[in-house]
Amino acid sequence: xxxxxxxxxxxxMLGPVIAGLAGTVLPAFGYMPALGGDSLSLxxxxxxxxxxxxxxSLALSLGTGLAASFGAxxxxxxxxxxxxxxxxxxxxxxxxxPLLAVPHAAAAFGxxxxxxxxxxxxxxxxxxxxxxTRPPDLLIIGDPYGLSMTLGLMAxxxxxxxxxxxxxxxxxxxxxxxxVATGLGYARISGWLGAVLPRLYPQIRLPxxxxxxxxxxxxxxxxxxxxxxxxxxAVRLVGWMRDPDLAMRFTASAGALVQLGLSAFxxxxxxxxxxxxxxxxxxxxxxxxxxxxxxxxxxxxxxAMGGLTAALLAGLVAIALWSFAERWRFPDALPGTLTLASWxxxxxxxxxxxxxxxxxAVPVTLTALVLxxxxxxxxxxxGIALRHRTLPLLYVPxxxxxxxxxxxxxxxLLTLGIADTLLAVGxxxxxxxxxxxxxxxxxxxxxxDPRYGHVASALGASPNRIFWRVRLPLALRAAATAAALGxxxxxxxxxxxxxxxxxxxxxxxxxxxxLSAGGNRRLIALYAMTQMILPFLAFTLAALAPAVAFRxxxxxxxxx
Amino acid sequence: xxxxxxxxxxxxLAASLLxxxxxxxxxxxxxxxxxxVLEAARGQTVYFHAWGGEPRINAYIDWAGAEVxxxxxxxxxxxxxxxxxxxxxxxxxxxxxxxxxxxxxxxxWINGENFAALKKAGLLMSPGWAEDLPNWPLVDTVANPAVxxxxxxxxxxxxxPWGLAKLVFMHDSAHVSSPPRSLAALADYAARNPGxxxxxxxxxxxxxxxxxxxxxxxxxxxxxLSHPVDPASFDADIAPMLAYLDALHPHLWRQGRAFPQNxxxxxxxxDDGEIxxxxxxxxxxxxxAIAAGELPDTVRNFVLDGGTIGNAHFVAIPYNATAKAxxxxxxxxxxxxxxxxxxxxxxxxxxPTVLALGALPAADKARFAALDLxxxxxxxxxLGPVIDEPHASWMVRLEEVWAQRYGAR
Numbered sequence: 001x002x003x004x005x006x007x008x009x010x011x012x013m014l015g016p017v018i019a020g021l022a023g024t025v026l027p028a029f030g031y032m033p034a035l036g037g038d039s040l041s042l043x044x045x046x047x048x049x050x051x052x053x054x055x056x057s058l059a060l061s062l063g064t065g066l067a068a069s070f071g072a073x074x075x076x077x078x079x080x081x082x083x084x085x086x087x088x089x090x091x092x093x094x095x096x097x098p099l100l101a102v103p104h105a106a107a108a109f110g111x112x113x114x115x116x117x118x119x120x121x122x123x124x125x126x127x128x129x130x131x132x133t134r135p136p137d138l139l140i141i142g143d144p145y146g147l148s149m150t151l152g153l154m155a156x157x158x159x160x161x162x163x164x165x166x167x168x169x170x171x172x173x174x175x176x177x178x179x180v181a182t183g184l185g186y187a188r189i190s191g192w193l194g195a196v197l198p199r200l201y202p203q204i205r206l207p208x209x210x211x212x213x214x215x216x217x218x219x220x221x222x223x224x225x226x227x228x229x230x231x232x233x234a235v236r237l238v239g240w241m242r243d244p245d246l247a248m249r250f251t252a253s254a255g256a257l258v259q260l261g262l263s264a265f266x267x268x269x270x271x272x273x274x275x276x277x278x279x280x281x282x283x284x285x286x287x288x289x290x291x292x293x294x295x296x297x298x299x300x301x302x303x304a305m306g307g308l309t310a311a312l313l314a315g316l317v318a319i320a321l322w323s324f325a326e327r328w329r330f331p332d333a334l335p336g337t338l339t340l341a342s343w344x345x346x347x348x349x350x351x352x353x354x355x356x357x358x359x360x361a362v363p364v365t366l367t368a369l370v371l372x373x374x375x376x377x378x379x380x381x382x383g384i385a386l387r388h389r390t391l392p393l394l395y396v397p398x399x400x401x402x403x404x405x406x407x408x409x410x411x412x413l414l415t416l417g418i419a420d421t422l423l424a425v426g427x428x429x430x431x432x433x434x435x436x437x438x439x440x441x442x443x444x445x446x447x448x449d450p451r452y453g454h455v456a457s458a459l460g461a462s463p464n465r466i467f468w469r470v471r472l473p474l475a476l477r478a479a480a481t482a483a484a485l486g487x488x489x490x491x492x493x494x495x496x497x498x499x500x501x502x503x504x505x506x507x508x509x510x511x512x513x514x515l516s517a518g519g520n521r522r523l524i525a526l527y528a529m530t531q532m533i534l535p536f537l538a539f540t541l542a543a544l545a546p547a548v549a550f551r552x553x554x555x556x557x558x559x560x
Numbered sequence: 561x562x563x564x565x566x567x568x569x570x571x572x573l574a575a576s577l578l579x580x581x582x583x584x585x586x587x588x589x590x591x592x593x594x595x596x597v598l599e600a601a602r603g604q605t606v607y608f609h610a611w612g613g614e615p616r617i618n619a620y621i622d623w624a625g626a627e628v629x630x631x632x633x634x635x636x637x638x639x640x641x642x643x644x645x646x647x648x649x650x651x652x653x654x655x656x657x658x659x660x661x662x663x664x665x666x667x668x669w670i671n672g673e674n675f676a677a678l679k680k681a682g683l684l685m686s687p688g689w690a691e692d693l694p695n696w697p698l699v700d701t702v703a704n705p706a707v708x709x710x711x712x713x714x715x716x717x718x719x720x721p722w723g724l725a726k727l728v729f730m731h732d733s734a735h736v737s738s739p740p741r742s743l744a745a746l747a748d749y750a751a752r753n754p755g756x757x758x759x760x761x762x763x764x765x766x767x768x769x770x771x772x773x774x775x776x777x778x779x780x781x782x783x784x785l786s787h788p789v790d791p792a793s794f795d796a797d798i799a800p801m802l803a804y805l806d807a808l809h810p811h812l813w814r815q816g817r818a819f820p821q822n823x824x825x826x827x828x829x830x831d832d833g834e835i836x837x838x839x840x841x842x843x844x845x846x847x848x849a850i851a852a853g854e855l856p857d858t859v860r861n862f863v864l865d866g867g868t869i870g871n872a873h874f875v876a877i878p879y880n881a882t883a884k885a886x887x888x889x890x891x892x893x894x895x896x897x898x899x900x901x902x903x904x905x906x907x908x909x910x911x912p913t914v915l916a917l918g919a920l921p922a923a924d925k926a927r928f929a930a931l932d933l934x935x936x937x938x939x940x941x942x943l944g945p946v947i948d949e950p951h952a953s954w955m956v957r958l959e960e961v962w963a964q965r966y967g968a969r
Contacts, residue, residue, distance in 0.1 A: 032656070053968025118832040134833040137755035142818040144969065228761055228818060230968045239763075243645060245956065246652055246677060327853050330832050414657035420664050502650065502664030503609060503639035514612035514640040519824030520854065523615060 002381065005374035010393060012371070013434045016409045016427065017397050023408015027253035037250060044254035051251070053230035058262060061232040064146040065216030066266055068153035073208055075154070075308070076161040078301035081192035082294075085175060092305065093166065097543050099159040099312060100485070101536030103492040105512065106528035108152045108224040110315020113322065113521070115148065116141050118330050120318045126331035135330055142227050149226040153215050155308045161207065163485075167440060167478050168203035171447030172196050187291030189298060194285055203443035210398040210439060212270055213263045217401040220494065220513070233259055234401060238495075241403055256404035263401065316532075322525035342522050349511070350530050357507040357534060360422065360497070361490035364429045368437040369483050375438075376445045377467055380453070394438055397431045406499045413500060420502035428496035429489075437486040444478035445471075476549055480542035488535035508534070588685060589885040591692040591892075597885045602633040604886030608875075609647045610669035612640020613824060616848060620909045623902070628893050634886045639665075644674045651683050651878045663880035667887040670719060671873045672711045672765075676952045678876065679718055685877040685884060688717020693888070695895035696720075700916030706872040707914055711949040712786055719874035720891040723903060723911040725841040726943060727769060727868035730936065734858040735836045742865050743777050743804065749837070750811040756836040758812045760826055761819035761967070763959040766841060771958045773869050775801045776947045785950035789957050798961065809966065816966065831855050843943060844910025847934020851907060861938045867945035872914060897924035906934040 026032060030041040048054065083089040102110075114120050118135035126132045141148050174196045181191030217234045226232055231239075237259060240252035284292075322328070323342060325335035343350075409428065413419040448471060456466045472479070494509050503510075512527035589597045606628075612618055618638065625636035641647055647668045654663050670678070678684050690696065699721060701708055707721035708714065731739040735756075740746040750757045760767035776782055778800035784790065790797075809816035813835055820826045823840060830838040831854060840846065849855040875894065877887045893899055897920055900913040910933075917928055933939070 052964040056968060118829075118834055137814060137834070139814045139817055144817065223821070228821065229966065230963075241649065245673070246648075246681065249649075249652075329856070410653050410657075414654060414659050419657075419659075498641075498646070499650075502607075503641060504607060504637070504664065506640065511612075511640065514642045515615070519613075519822060519828050520615065521828070 002374055002378035005371055005378055009371045009375050009434060009438075012427070012430050013397055014393060016412070016431050017400055017405050019412045020405025020409035021400065023412070024253050024256050024404050027250050028257045029254075030250060032249065044250035047251045048254045048258065051236070054233075057230050057233045057236055058258075060146050060227065060230075061216050061234060061259075061262055062266055064150045064153065064222075064226070064232065065212060065218075065263075066269065068150045068157060068215045069208065069212045069266075069270070071150070071154045071304075072157035072161055072211065075158050075301055075304045076165055077193075077197065078189065078297050079305045080162070080165050080169075081189040081197070082298035082301055084169070084178070084192070088302065092162065092309070095309060095313075096159055096163055096166070097484075097539035098316075098532075098536055099156075099309065100163060101488060101532050101534075101539050102156070102312065102316065103488075103509070103528070103531045103535070104153075104156050104218070105220040105224065105492075105494075105509075106319065106531050107156045107312055107315065108221045109524055109528055110319050111148070111152045111155065111311060112141050112224055112315075113318040114311060114315045120314070120321075123331050124333050133331060141225055144227050144229070146226055146232070149222055149232075151308075151311075152221050152225045153218065155312045156221075157211050157215065158305065158308055161204065161211065163481065164204045164207040164440070165200065167444050167481055168200055168447070170477075171203065171444060172199040174200070185290045187294040189294045190289070190291045193281075198281075203447060206394065206439050206443070208270070209267050209395055210435070212266050213395070213398050216263045216266045217259055219403075233262065234403070237401070238403055252403075256401060259401045260404060319525045319528050322521045323529050325522060325525075342526055346523070346526055350508070350526070353506050353508045353511050354530060354534065356505050357491055357509070360425055360429055360505065360507065361487050361534070364426050364433050364490050365437070365483055365486040367426075368430060368434045368486050369441075369479065371434065372438045372441050372482070373472075373479065376442060377471070380445075380450070380471070381463055394435050397435050398439075402432075402495050406495055410499050419500065420504050422501075422505060425497055425501040425505055428500040429493055432493060432496070433486045433489050436489045437482045440482035440485050441475070441478050445475050448474050473549070473553075477542075477546045480545040481539075484535065484538040484542035487538040491531065491534050589888060591689045591694075591888055594694055597888050598632060600885035601883070601889040604883035605635040605637060606666045606883045606886040606890050607637050607639050607664060608667045608669070608890065609639045609641050609644075609650075609665050611642070611644060612638070613642065613822075616852070616909050617911075620903060623908075624890070624893065624899060627899070628890055631893070632889050634883075634889050636890060644668065644670050648674050648677055651678065651880070652681070654880055655681075655683060660880050662882050663878055664882075665878045666881040666883045667875050667877055667890055669722070669873065670876050671871060672949070673952045673955060675710050675715075675719055675874065675876065676713045678878070679713065679716075683879050684718045685879050685881060686718060688715075689877070689888065690715065690717040690720035690891070692717070693720060693892045693895065695892050698895060698897065698915045698919060700914060700919075703916070704872060704914055706870065706946075706948065707874075709948075710874065711871065711955075712951040715874070719876035720895065721872050721914040722875050722894050724870065724872050724914055726843055726870035726912070726946060727773060727839060727841060728843050728845075728861045728863055728938065728943070729837060729839045729868075730830065730846045730855075730859050730861050731837045732830060732833075732856060732858055733860050734856065735833075739837065739860075739862045741862060743774060746837070746864075747804065747808050747811075750808055753836060754811045755813050755815075755834075758814070758816075758819060758826070758829070758835055759839070760822050762962045764822050766823040766826070766839070767819070768955050768959055769841065769869055770839070771801070771805075771962060772950055772955065773864070773947070774804055775954070775958065776869065776950065777864070777866055778804055785954060786948065788951050788953040794957060798958070802961075802965065805966070817969070827855065830859065842910055843912060844904075844906040844934055844937050846936035847906045848910045850936060851934065855936075857935060860936050863938065863942075863944040865944075867947045869949060870946035871949045897921075897927060901927035901931065904928065905931050906937065907932075910934070910937075 027037065028044055030037045030039065030043050117138045117140060122135060177195040178192055181195045186194065219234050219238055222232045222235045226235065230236065233255065237252055237255045240248045240255060321335060324338040326337045326339045328335035410419065413424050418424045452470050452474065453466050456470050492509055494513050497505060497507050497510050508527060508531045512531055515523045515527055589600055591597055610621060618640065621638045628634045628636055647665055651663065651665055699707055704724060740749040759770040762768045762771055775798060776785060779785065779797055784797060820829055826838045827849060829835045846855060846859050846861050850857050850859060875891050877884055881887055897915060900915050903909050903911045904913050917925055
């Protein structure tokens with residue numbers, strides 16, 4: 001069984017991507033007989049290049065994606081370095097589940113509700129401080145440099161990276177390493193960066209790549225907060241893919257390949273940056289300097305972390321208020337009356353959509369978790385780490401923009417006769433859920449000290465017993481976190497649910513996006529709230545799991 | 561592990577290329593034999609792909625679903641899409657996969673370029689069926705020629721009319737005492753009140769409609785619009801329109817550097833007090849939004865002298881629909897006087913009927929007469945003349961020009 005797990009995992013994860021990409025690459029070079037393209041040519045790329053503002057779109061995708069990734073990474077790392085073990089850190093950790101549970105679209109809406117010229121912040125300040133009785137004509141949402149969008153992406157990626165850091169920290173022995181560094185006279189952050197980061201970074205490197213790939217190809221956040229004249233590449237791609245002029249499919253396919261290259265290029269730049277940092281870091285360590293700007297780093301990371309979290313939370317409060325608002329006009333600081341009317345009117349729809357959402361997400365998440373554990377356990381028993389060759393494969397579903405291969409995958413499912421079924425939607429979700437579960441689980445798992453297993457083996461325990469009694473408990477926190485993340489990923493899927501399900505399976509997310517086209521803030525708020533509740537429950541359970549399971553195991557609880 | 565990838569890829573490719581077996585085409589029901597259609601429809605589930613962005617419309621479709629269930633035993637499922645173009649894509653994909661029957665879409669809410677695309681690609685149920693529906697004789701084809709020619713494209717009975725649309729403007733009378741009733745006055749208003757007018761960003765449907773309105777009222781020879789674009793004279797034809805927009809844009813909301821993405825967002829800007837003037841394709845939209853607490857009750861409608869763009873919207877059945885008989889029954893039900901009257905009620909939706917009221921029995925006439933059109937709505941006689949939709953090729957070219965000139969900075 002265990003031997004089959006890696007193959008099954010790869011097939012389920014990569015099969016759809018490869019088949020789907022084939023269905024994208026061919027039209028990108030002009031081949032798609034159903035649309036009258038029966039010879040190979042470069043015409044789609046010529047057409048793509050002739051699109052107005054393409055260079056700006058590319059620059060926006062690359063710039064916002066890299067800036068958001070770099071910002072989120074820097075904040076998460078410096079914050080951990082400065083405050084690990086402290087009260088601020090514990091407070092952030094307590095906030096992590098709610099923050100992670102917020103889908104990107106909901107977070108973006110919250111931010112838009114907050115910082116727009118007609119948003120909550122301006123309402124709170126008007127007219128007594130600003131003198132404005134009508135919203136000022138300021139270009140904040142959709143600014144040409146994508147700053148709002150970058151901020152929105154950062155606000156969501158910081159908690160994600162912090163979660164990854166938290167999941168990996170127990171394996172780095174960070175507190176003792178820091179004590180040693182402090183004993184040697186290193187300042188807090190400098191010591192952590194020198195002693196802990198080199199051990200931590202390899203474990204969070206893949207999540208960082210996933211963040212870069214996501215941020216450079218994001219659609220929903222870009223639609224809500226990003227510029228539109230022109231929009232980032234991925235947004236335009238979706239538009240071309242859905243253009244009623246079917247010939248645009250060729251251009252869109254070519255654009256999908258360019259998007260693929262762009263995301264890969266962004267990661268390439270990051271890897272180059274890694275090299276540079278490593279060189280500089282080594283030089284610094286050799287220089288023996290024991291602090292550099294520690295106080296500035298600590299203060300600015302605290303401000304950034306606090307500011308982003310506060311903005312995200314205030315946005316969520318604005319969403320909550322809107323879901324209970326009857327009428328809330330500018331410049332009223334608060335809605336005149338709060339009412340349950342919106343909730344009551346849509347409770348039936350919300351419940352039905354939540355049921356469909358969970359009917360997809362729960363089996364998919366469990367399948368992904370079992371497969372990931374089976375792969376990892378098999379690897380451990382064989383005593384070989386496949387990581388260097390398998391790792392790149394894991395990124396594939398995370399780097400390839402969804403729209404690039406979903407179209408082709410849909411054709412495959414149709415020919416197999418299982419399109420539109422819940423099973424098909426589940427298979428499509430698995431493509432995205434598996435890598436996240438694997439990414440969240442694999443590094444903490446591989447970092448488990450193998451000597452525990454050796455000792456248990458020497459004491460006569462069977463391999464199965466070692467798995468259930470030793471390794472799984474050690475990995476319980478990581479496994480629970482991975483499952484919660486998987487569930488959140490599944491709940492948030494829009495395009496796969498819509499395209500593969502033929503629109504027949506109305507989840508919270510497909511309903512929310514459809515309604516967001518209507519621009520009714522109360523309804524958006526209602527669905528955004530529901531969209532948050534499901535993953536929020538999952539993360540809460542995951543956070544509680546170790547404490548409940550390890551009531552009797554002091555050390556596991558402490559490291560957890 | 562990488563070497564395992566090659567066989568896997570080959571397998572998937574083989575699967576995608578070889579397994580597809582063309583299935584036989586489903587029997588197409590004949591609406592002339594209506595009892596047989598009703599018989600076949602009973603027990604069918606109709607997946608109705610329709611824009612889901614407006615809760616009032618969604619609630620109306622829910623109501624229609626309950627009615628057809630009770631009357632004809634047809635189950636109606638509303639598949640909420642954010643753009644009809646996705647449905648076109650869906651049908652094309654099924655065609656590409658050789659799925660010539662058992663398709664996901666049974667009925668689709670459609671008009672204009674989406675209809676033209678499906679018709680051109682032969683992806684609609686044929687032969688034409690709409691004019692054989694039992695309720696077709698009630699449709700007013702004289703006053704509403706748009707129910708027969710969709711953006712100058714003959715419908716050929718491949719889609720059945722559902723409602724009418726007409727461009728109407730709205731202003732907040734709390735800020736604007738006398739609204740600008742011509743394009744020139746509108747530009748003048750924008751210049752005097754910078755940042756208080758905008759339009760949805762083309763190729764959004766409503767944004768493109770605004771462009772067509774400007775084109776129709778600035779082009780030297782409006783007759784040209786009923787024919788495909790003539791590339792030789794296109795630049796000269798649109799020059800006055802571009803001159804108008806060039807002058808207007810610096811005074812738009814956000815100086816024309818950003819645009820609302822759809823008409824609902826435009827309406828929200830009006831509610832927030834960011835802009836003074838908005839527009840809609842539904843004459844009752846403002847009243848309905850006031851009733852729903854989405855606009856202040858000081859908003860009023862107005863139209864431009866010389867008329868505004870108007871069209872019709874339809875439902876169509878894809879060539880590979882699973883429940884064709886059920887779809888026919890639903891399309892016919894949507895033309896029932898009771899259904900059309902309910903649809904026209906601003907408290908429900910407020911979408912104008914396609915029926916000829918004069919031809920209706922007295923009881924059905926009374927349903928329409930009883931409707932309260934709402935506080936902001938103009939009476940039908942004040943809606944002004946209808947400017948027909950230009951040929952679909954104009955819209956495509958206008959959107960290209962707009963993207964080039966204003967959409968990429």
